[in-house]
Amino acid sequence: MSAPGSPIGRASPLESTLRELRDTELLYCPNPGNAGDVFITCATYQLLDRLGCRYRLIPIDSPAEATRGRVVLYGGGGALVPLYGAATRFIDAHHASAAKLIVLPHTIRGNETLLAALGGNVHLFCREMPSFEHVKRHAAAARVDLDDDLAIHFDCERAAREAEQRFWPFVSTPGLAWRNAKRAIRGIPALLAGRAEHRLTALRTDTEKTDIGLPRGNVDLSNVFNVRLLDPLHSLEATWRMMRFIDRFDSVTTNRLHVCIMAALRGKRVDFLPNSYGKNRAVYEQSMAGRFANVTWCESTPPLPTTTPAASV
Incomplete structure (x- = not known):
């Protein structure tokens, strides 16, 4: 386990993992939800671009065949809890056939049956200690790390510069x-x-x-x-x-x-x-x-x- 707050110059566990995959096309499924999840998704794009990762978006209802033998990223968030089901269904559908399934920093509660079924090709990133301890207890075969919520490292100034170049001040675009x-x-x-x-x-x-x-x-x-x-x-x-x-x-x-x-x-x-x-x-x-x-x-x-x-x- 590696905790956030590493010395300057040392990559986080997630960054190290993604750097190792820069020569592989990643299939990225953002976690749907509210504007907080949109913010996480925007921060994820910043991270992938900064690390030079190649990725392609896939929808959350993609069939298992679409990810067979591929490296899959499932977006960070708070969806792997009993209140919600979409993330659980996606992971359940894809973990066995994907070459590697990486769940970006998440809050995880419950889901004990799913966690127990995950194999060594699954890498779960937890964004806080109760999730980390819960996953370590129930996902014995999967790899588990602790890392920050992706929005913590969002570059607001970079996003503002890019948005101001792309969007009109009030309406953004006619659509x-x-x-x-x-x-x-x-x-x-x-x-x-x-x-x-x-x-x-x-x-x-x-x-x-x-x-x-x-x-x-x-x-x-x-x-x-x-x-x-x-x-x-x-x-x-x-x-x-x-x-x-x-x-x-x-x-x-x-x-x-x-x-x-x-x-x-x-x-x-x-x-x-x-x-x-x-x-x-x-x-x-x-x-x-x-x-x-x-x-x-x-x-x-x-x-x-x-x-x-x-x-x-």
Whole structure:
């Protein structure tokens, strides 16, 4: 096992693995989900390009025959938990026939039967210690490493430069004009609520939400900036748009892991709260504590404006 935070100049376990595969075409299946997963996907493209890897995208419903004898990457995220099924189904369908299956840094809970079935051709990267310990316990034949969530090392400035060259300021492209108009409308409550304190509240409204009352002006950014197409162009556009929205604020309160990571990278003050099953705290302790002085872990809710149990926009 190798932990993040290696001395400068030493590659992470994931980087070392990918460098060894630079002469091989990789079949990459991004992990679908919300805008946090889009952010991870965008960071993955940055990493693959920086390392000089050759890759081709494949859809999550690809048949096993499409990956037989090939090296497959499954995108990082938090999908290998009992709440979700798409990642489990993909790995179950492809692990036996692929020459090598690499699962990029993930949170992993449950899935004991699948983990026990994985062979030595499977390399699982876990993004926090509880996942690492769980996988080591149940995936006896697979290779397991610990590494950062890929978004932690995202190059915001590089992404901004590339996006500004590719996209128009408001609409991005004619085809994305209506989508960005809807994003702007859905972001208005947060802009109005945060005017006085320049604070953004972005709390979850999905299956990983907690019992926190949602304040007026709450906007679940990972829903607002989500896209279905996870190719390099669309993942860059959505990630850049979310980054620009966060840049309007000085501080952020969130229980969305990747809103926290992006806000931390942008130098915002962040109050980071738990999600429903412990993922946030585990990633914070593994990769953020001691690295981002501007992020504060909050086991309980910090003072917020008047709250309401109703779902946010």
